[in-house]
Amino acid sequence: MPTLKRTEVLKDNQTHYCPGCGHGIVHRLVAEVIDELGIREQTIGTAPVGCAVLLYDYFNCDIIECAHGRPPAVATGIKRVQPDKIVFTYQGDGDLAAIGTAETVHAANRGENITIIFVNNAIYGMTGGQMAPTTLTGMVSTTTQDGRGGHGEGPPMKVCELLSSLGGVCYLERTAVSTPKDVMGAKRAIKKAFQNQIDGKGFSLVEVLSMCPTDWKLSTSKAVDFVNNEMKKVFPLGVYKDK
């Protein structure tokens, strides 16, 4: 029977993430994939601004910490100078779909041969629970205190759907880490996104629906339910592009 082993891609550090947060799972999946593909020593990760800013405290590979929303631009600079290296960005919803929308869209449209891990938890976590571009309609946040949608906020932004029309995109899949089956699916998608880069296929983005019990003000189990029962309705899982 197979047993779980440590991966040398993760450092032996306790994370700063809250109980029930999905980042720990997503970190583990990315690390396992890097490990299995044997690419740790040729990988350069880019850290976002947001809860995952301390990526370098956990990942045992070269990391550059970027300004808010700019990882796809920084990754472009790295990958274009070192096309033989593996470059990934790890970004939250505010980083990728609000302040960094232009960088995301244009890196995608240029077909940059990079891998983006997009963790969507529908809230600004690090700053304390403000509305994210992906906050659900009606969802309460500290800046939508009677629920999103009543004051000109617009509906949640659907990143995979948005990017799917762009010619430069190779692979888009939306996954989740709210059930064991979803976790396995997320890992398969992340591995494919890295393999695409190794194969020179171009821009790959894996969206991961993830829990934020602290800023959703839910218990850890209710947060899992929220992903399964509410978020998946608005953000259907699946492959949005695979060329």
Add this chain to the structure above:
Amino acid sequence: MGHKILLKGNEVMAEAAVQAGCRFFAGYPITPQNEVPEYMSKRLPEVGGVFVQAESELAAINMVFGASASGARCMTSSSSPGISLKQEGISYIAGAELPCVIANMQRGGPGLGNIRASQADYFQAVKGGGHGDYRVIVLGPSTLPELYQLTMNAFDWADFYRNPVMILGDGILGQMAEPVELSPYKPIVNLPEKDFVLDGCKGREPRVVKTLVLKPADGLVAHNEHLQEKYQRIEDELSLCAEYETADADIVVAAYGITARVAKGAVRMAREKGIAAGLIRPITLWPFPKSLFLSIAQTASQVLVVEMSHGQFIEDVKLAMNCALPVEFLGKGGGWYPTEEVILEKIEAMAQAYAVSGKETNKCRH
């Protein structure tokens, strides 16, 4: 010996960058610097380099951030409104102590302004520009041969000090054409090994390039102190200034960049009229060449600051001279530029007023 060819300033700068080993350029179109990305888009692939037309100035400077962390000599250029957008990235690059070269071919402001030449971004360039206590080495070339040389030097100083270097030009410098000898690049410093490069951690511990300092609690204080020590070292080591006819000058014109070139002609004309005029021209705008200004303060009687703004450079001139001399001002923003005749007129008026009033002068009136 190289050969002289006729090029526009923007092309001169781009070719100098290529000669100096620049192999990554990201930029965004904005007048009057469009020839830089245009030239780079064709030239860089010829030498195995990379040109990216970015979606914005923000993206361009962040691409440069990534390229620099990858060890490439890299550059971006823009003009005033675009340089404002780049300030975020410049702060990060300065904080992370990475080398890069940024060119600002200044145009009229504020806001969208116009596309005529200007020197109104002086404060932004030499006082910081973005957030945080940081400095950018700022160079003010006055001619195209000097632009060629200083652009090559800029890459050396960027690598040597691990700091962004800005070439502060303007629309005239970028658009004018002049014969330039494309001399081969020779490093002017001993280039340090780039031990910060992120190229995968094969055979070594992983490296991190970052600007967030949370731990220890006073870590950011220490980091800032380290940066300030570096800036002090740069001030001590790097200070360039040109003088013209200052030895016996009563009236010294202080100007930089293209304005200094015009002022030099005015000084020559004043000399022909028997006025003991001279010119002091900082080449490094940060660090500001204070000591030469101090020595001018010992020998001259009056200073005339000429700049294409409503008075920014003049503050550093007064500071450098400890307000020891009366300082007159000639300058406007918004696309105004001085002619030799206008500067000469001002010099003549100063000479006349000085002759009438003797040594009784009103110091630092501006």
